[in-house]
Structures are given as structure tokens and as C-alpha cells.
Amino acid sequence: MQAFSLIEIAGTTAFAVSGSLAAMNKKLDPFGVFIIAMVTSVGGGTLRDVLIGRTPVGWMRDPTYVYCVIAGFFLAIVFRKRLDHLRKSLFLFDTIGLGFFTMVGIQRGLAVGLEPSICIALGTITACFGGVTRDILCNEIPVIFRREIYATLCIAGGCLYFLMREYLPFSKDVMSFITSGFIIMLRLFAVRYKWYLAPPTTA
Amino acid sequence: MQAFSLIEIAGTTAFAVSGSLAAMNKKLDPFGVFIIAMVTSVGGGTLRDVLIGRTPVGWMRDPTYVYCVIAGFFLAIVFRKRLDHLRKSLFLFDTIGLGFFTMVGIQRGLAVGLEPSICIALGTITACFGGVTRDILCNEIPVIFRREIYATLCIAGGCLYFLMREYLPFSKDVMSFITSGFIIMLRLFAVRYKWYLAPPTTA
Amino acid sequence: MQAFSLIEIAGTTAFAVSGSLAAMNKKLDPFGVFIIAMVTSVGGGTLRDVLIGRTPVGWMRDPTYVYCVIAGFFLAIVFRKRLDHLRKSLFLFDTIGLGFFTMVGIQRGLAVGLEPSICIALGTITACFGGVTRDILCNEIPVIFRREIYATLCIAGGCLYFLMREYLPFSKDVMSFITSGFIIMLRLFAVRYKWYLAPPTTA
Numbered sequence: 001m002q003a004f005s006l007i008e009i010a011g012t013t014a015f016a017v018s019g020s021l022a023a024m025n026k027k028l029d030p031f032g033v034f035i036i037a038m039v040t041s042v043g044g045g046t047l048r049d050v051l052i053g054r055t056p057v058g059w060m061r062d063p064t065y066v067y068c069v070i071a072g073f074f075l076a077i078v079f080r081k082r083l084d085h086l087r088k089s090l091f092l093f094d095t096i097g098l099g100f101f102t103m104v105g106i107q108r109g110l111a112v113g114l115e116p117s118i119c120i121a122l123g124t125i126t127a128c129f130g131g132v133t134r135d136i137l138c139n140e141i142p143v144i145f146r147r148e149i150y151a152t153l154c155i156a157g158g159c160l161y162f163l164m165r166e167y168l169p170f171s172k173d174v175m176s177f178i179t180s181g182f183i184i185m186l187r188l189f190a191v192r193y194k195w196y197l198a199p200p201t202t203a
Numbered sequence: 204m205q206a207f208s209l210i211e212i213a214g215t216t217a218f219a220v221s222g223s224l225a226a227m228n229k230k231l232d233p234f235g236v237f238i239i240a241m242v243t244s245v246g247g248g249t250l251r252d253v254l255i256g257r258t259p260v261g262w263m264r265d266p267t268y269v270y271c272v273i274a275g276f277f278l279a280i281v282f283r284k285r286l287d288h289l290r291k292s293l294f295l296f297d298t299i300g301l302g303f304f305t306m307v308g309i310q311r312g313l314a315v316g317l318e319p320s321i322c323i324a325l326g327t328i329t330a331c332f333g334g335v336t337r338d339i340l341c342n343e344i345p346v347i348f349r350r351e352i353y354a355t356l357c358i359a360g361g362c363l364y365f366l367m368r369e370y371l372p373f374s375k376d377v378m379s380f381i382t383s384g385f386i387i388m389l390r391l392f393a394v395r396y397k398w399y400l401a402p403p404t405t406a
Numbered sequence: 407m408q409a410f411s412l413i414e415i416a417g418t419t420a421f422a423v424s425g426s427l428a429a430m431n432k433k434l435d436p437f438g439v440f441i442i443a444m445v446t447s448v449g450g451g452t453l454r455d456v457l458i459g460r461t462p463v464g465w466m467r468d469p470t471y472v473y474c475v476i477a478g479f480f481l482a483i484v485f486r487k488r489l490d491h492l493r494k495s496l497f498l499f500d501t502i503g504l505g506f507f508t509m510v511g512i513q514r515g516l517a518v519g520l521e522p523s524i525c526i527a528l529g530t531i532t533a534c535f536g537g538v539t540r541d542i543l544c545n546e547i548p549v550i551f552r553r554e555i556y557a558t559l560c561i562a563g564g565c566l567y568f569l570m571r572e573y574l575p576f577s578k579d580v581m582s583f584i585t586s587g588f589i590i591m592l593r594l595f596a597v598r599y600k601w602y603l604a605p606p607t608t609a
Contacts, residue, residue: 056457
């Protein structure tokens with residue numbers, strides 16, 4: 001990644017803050033907190049890069065990612081007692097990251113010539129897998145498998161992208177912008193109106 | 204993979220059904236169920252491809268894998284209340300998958316010039332690692348580490364393959380067929396006669 | 407890796423013994439014990455190789471790793487009731503492995519032209535990630551995130567290496583030797599004097 005946009009910095013940092021908070025909740029030591037922060041923010045992109053063979057993986061080529069994680073880590077440590085007040089801005093960053101990283105994953109898939117359905121999977125992995133690894137390391141069943149229609153939104157956004165790509169004359173940047181915005185709006189609505197997926201009853 | 208054989212389709216689908224059932228047992232939401240289904244069926248081959256550097260990994264190159272997972276997912280959702288009746292056919296598919304995927308892993312290792320012992324490890328990873336990841340995501344100690352001599356059978360089959368390769372004039376296809384059949388028969392016997400490995404006593 | 411030094415053999419074997427003991431504690435069957443032993447000793451190097459794209463990963467290219475794991479596995483099985491007496495030598499090997507594998511990871515990173523901070527991360531991954539995976543497979547929060555300043559020592563050692571590299575005219579071998587020794591001594595002190603990192607209080 002040549003140019004590290006402001007929004008990517010915000011997304012990476014927000015993910016790092018969310019990872020740090022989860023780890024501090026589990027009473028991990030500072031090193032553990034840092035690792036969970038790192039994994040939460042770069043884990044998704046790392047898995048994506050490993051799966052498509054783009055190595056060394058992203059954060060190894062551009063230290064900006066690591067700086068964002070360090071910033072998020074210290075923000076979480078310093079403001080940990082006041083983050084209740086920040087919860088709204090955190091949620092916003094996390095949501096922006098969700099929309100943004102989905103698009104990054106889709107673009108990376110297109111760049112190596114993969115099919116739309118696989119690109120959507122890559123977008124979802126990029127946006128969601130960091131949180132999954134965070135939960136596994138904290139010894140919990142990943143939250144996105146249980147509550148909140150987090151990943152489903154990434155998939156919906158990915159479908160929108162490829163529909164536009166097929167039928168509308170928009171440029172890549174415009175489509176990326178619309179897709180990210182769509183995912184972000186969907187999530188704001190989903191949380192506001194408590195949309196969720198019910199588990200299939202097995203009884 | 205050029206030709207997707209009927210048996211690979213059956214094995215992938217059976218693994219997806221088994222993953223979906225495990226996830227529904229844990230009350231995951233439909234997205235979580237789908238991911239566990241995906242991981243259970245393609246996780247082993249994905250790890251194998253990552254370890255030998257065959258990227259983009261298999262399911263990204265051939266969407267047939269994803270279609271099989273989707274089919275297994277819907278089968279499990281639709282028939283979840285009647286799967287007791289299907290348990291025998293499921294067990295059979297799972298066992299066929301075990302024999303088949305072990306051979307796929309061995310062939311992939313040979314294709315990149317690895318040693319027999321490493322090829323056997325790759326066969327075992329291909330056949331067993333999906334189930335291991337399923338159990339980790341569901342927050343359990345992987346079942347193959349505790350009960351059932353699942354992976355041991357893959358190793359036995361792999362040894363048979365390389366013994367035949369060294370000492371017998373069979374063609375590759377014949378040896379693959381014999382090896383898969385050997386693993387399948389062994390597992391049927393193992394479950395029928397309750398063979399298992401006792402944990403080393405530490406007391 | 408052309409020449410497999412005595413110290414790497416000792417480190418790999420010690421890690422395998424420590425993994426086997428952890429797995430036997432969890433009452434896993436012999437296959438499970440072997441896999442945990444394997445993952446504990448080669449897991450860190452495997453993740454490192456996957457992240458930098460050095461595939462097939464190390465233990466697939468040189469079976470010596472696998473032989474060390476097998477040796478460690480049998481040592482642990484045979485001496486499991488007497489390992490209390492061996493605990494000190496085990497701890498020593500584990501510590502030697504820590505210092506040694508950190509240097510291996512740093513060298514691998516330098517070999518592909520990565521930045522110092524990324525090389526230090528690779529060293530830490532090489533030395534620590536095997537233990538992390540062991541704990542995840544045994545369904546525990548990784549111990550290095552909770553107690554003991556294990557990974558912090560690797561990072562300290564890595565910083566020392568790059569400081570020497572910048573300011574001192576030592577050869578690569580001398581610097582590697584000093585760095586490994588520094589990490590080993592730090593850990594002996596850390597355990598002797600009970601250094602640890604306190605979790606950030608969230609209350």
C-alpha cells in the first residue's frame with residue numbers, strides 16, 4: 001500500500017483500541033494486551049494476504065500499521081477509565097473500519113484475478129477475522145458467530161459492489177465509496193434497531 | 204484441481220454438514236454456522252496449501268468447494284431435526300472424505316517434491332485439520348486429540364502408500380485407491396470395535 | 407537451514423518435551439500429545455515462514471525438526487513420572503531455545519530485507535508463538551499473555567541486537583551470540599526474582 005489514507009489509519013487504530021479493551025477486560029498483562037491489539041487490527045488483512053500468497057504480509061511491508069496499533073494501544077491504556085464516554089466514537093471508528101476494510105479485501109482479490117464470490121469472502125475475512133482471532137485468543141466463542149450481524153453486512157456490501165460493477169458505469173473509486181458507505185449505514189441501522197440473526201432451533 | 208470428482212464433492216459436503224451440525228449445537232447464528240461449515244470442509248486443504256506455498260489456496264481457485272459448502276450448510280439446516288436418521292450416511296461420507304482427503308494431501312506433497320514423512324503429515328493435515336479448527340472455534344479441545352483414532356488412521360494409510368510405492372509395481376491410481384479404501388475400512392472397524400488410544404497416565 | 411546446530415536441536419527438543427507435558431496434563435491421547443509437541447516446537451517458525459512467504463515451511467524442508475519432536479515426545483512419555491527431577495534442565499533448555507529462536511527469526515527477517523521493528527516481531531513470533539498455539543489447542547488463554555515476561559525478553563533482546571548493529575563494529579555471529587546470551591540471562595533473572603508485568607487495572 002503506497003498511500004496510507006486517513007481512513008485506514010482511523011480504522012486500524014480503532015480496531016487496536018477495541019482489541020486492547022477486550023484484553024484488559026481479561027486481565028492480560030501489557031504484552032498480552034498489545035498482541036491482542038495487533039491481532040485485532042491486522043489479523044484480518046494478514047490472513048487475507050497469506051491465503052492469496054501476497055507475502056511478506058501487509059504490516060511487514062509498511063510499518064504504518066504497527067504505528068497505528070501502538071497508538072491505539074496507548075490510547076486504550078491511557079483512557080481506559082474514560083472510554084465509556086468514548087464508546088460512541090469508538091463504535092463509529094470500528095464501523096468505518098468495517099466498511100473500509102471490506103473494500104480493501106475485495107480490491108486485493110480483484111488484483112489477483114479471483115472470482116466475485118471469492119473476493120467477497122476476502123473482504124469479509126479482512127474486515128472480520130481480526131475480531132475472530134481476538135475472541136479465540138481470549139478463549140471465547142467469536143462474538144460475530146453469536147450476536148450482531150457483523151459479517152453479513154460485509155457480504156451484503158460485497159454483493160452490492162459486484163452488482164454495480166456489472167450493471168452501472170461508475171468508476172472504481174465511486175463504487176468503493178458507495179459500498180463502504182452502504183456497509184457503514186447498514187451497521188448503524190442494525191445496531192440502532194437491534195437486527196440480529198436467530199440461531200436455527202435444533203430442539 | 205481440474206476435475207472435481209464425485210467423491211471429493213461428497214467428502215466436502217459431508218464435512219460441511221458435520222461442521223454445521225456442530226455449530227448449531229453451540230447455538231451459533233446462521234452466519235456462524237456457515238463459517239464453521241466452511242472451515243470444517245476446506246480448513247485442512249487451506250492449511251496444507253498455505254504451508255507448501257500453493258496460493259491462492261484451493262477453494263479460491265475453484266468455486267466448486269464453496270458450492271459444496273453451501274449445499275452442506277442448507278442440507279444441515281433443512282434436515283437438522285431428522286439427521287438422527289441420516290447419522291449413518293453422514294458417518295459414511297465423513298469416513299470416505301477422510302480416506303480421500305488423506306490421498307489428496309499426499310499427492311500435493313509429492314507434487315512439490317517433499318519427503319514421504321512430510322507427505323504423510325500433509326495428508327493428515329488435509330484430512331483432519333478442518334475438524335480441529337471447528338473445535339477450536341467452538342471453544343473445545345479438538346475431539347481428535349481426545350477420543351477416536353482418527354488421525355492415526357491417516358498416518359497408517361500414508362505409511363501403506365509409501366510401502367507400496369517402494370516395493371510394488373502398482374500405478375499411482377491403484378495405490379491411491381487401495382490407500383483410501385484401507386483408511387476407510389480401518390475407520391469402520393475402529394468405530395465398530397471401539398478401538399481408541401489410551402492417554403498416557405501421568406499419576 | 408543447511409547445518410542444524412546442536413543448540414537448535416536442544417531447543418526444538420526442549421520445546422517438544424514442554425508441549426508433550428502440557429498435553430499429557432490435559433489427558434490427551436498419544437496422537438494429541440504428539441501434535442501438541444509438534445506445534446509447540448515448530449509452530450513459531452512455521453508462522454514466521456508463512457508470514458514472510460518462505461514456503462514450503464522449514465520443517466517440511468528439513469526432517470531434522472520432525473526427528474527432534476519425535477525424540478522430545480518419547481522423552482516426555484518415558485520420563486513423565488520423573489520429570490520433576492528434570493524440571494531444572496527442561497527450564498534451561500526452554501530458555502536456551504527462547505534466546506536461540508529469537509535470533510533465528512531476526513536473521514530470517516533480515517534475509518528478506520525487512521525493517522528492524524518487523525524483524526524483532528519475527529524473532530518474537532518464532533520464539534513464542536509455538537507456546538501460544540499449544541495453549542489455544544489446550545483451550546487456555548495463552549500463558550505468556552498472563553504471567554511471565556516471556557515475550558518482552560525477546561523484544562528487549564531484539565532491540566539490543568539492532569542497537570549493536572547500528573553502533574558497534576561486531577560481526578553478525580558475535581552479535582547473535584551476545585543477543586541470545588542476553589535473553590537467556592534476562593529470563594533466568596526474571597524467574598529468579600519474579601519479575602512480571604502487572605495487568606493494567608480497569609476498575
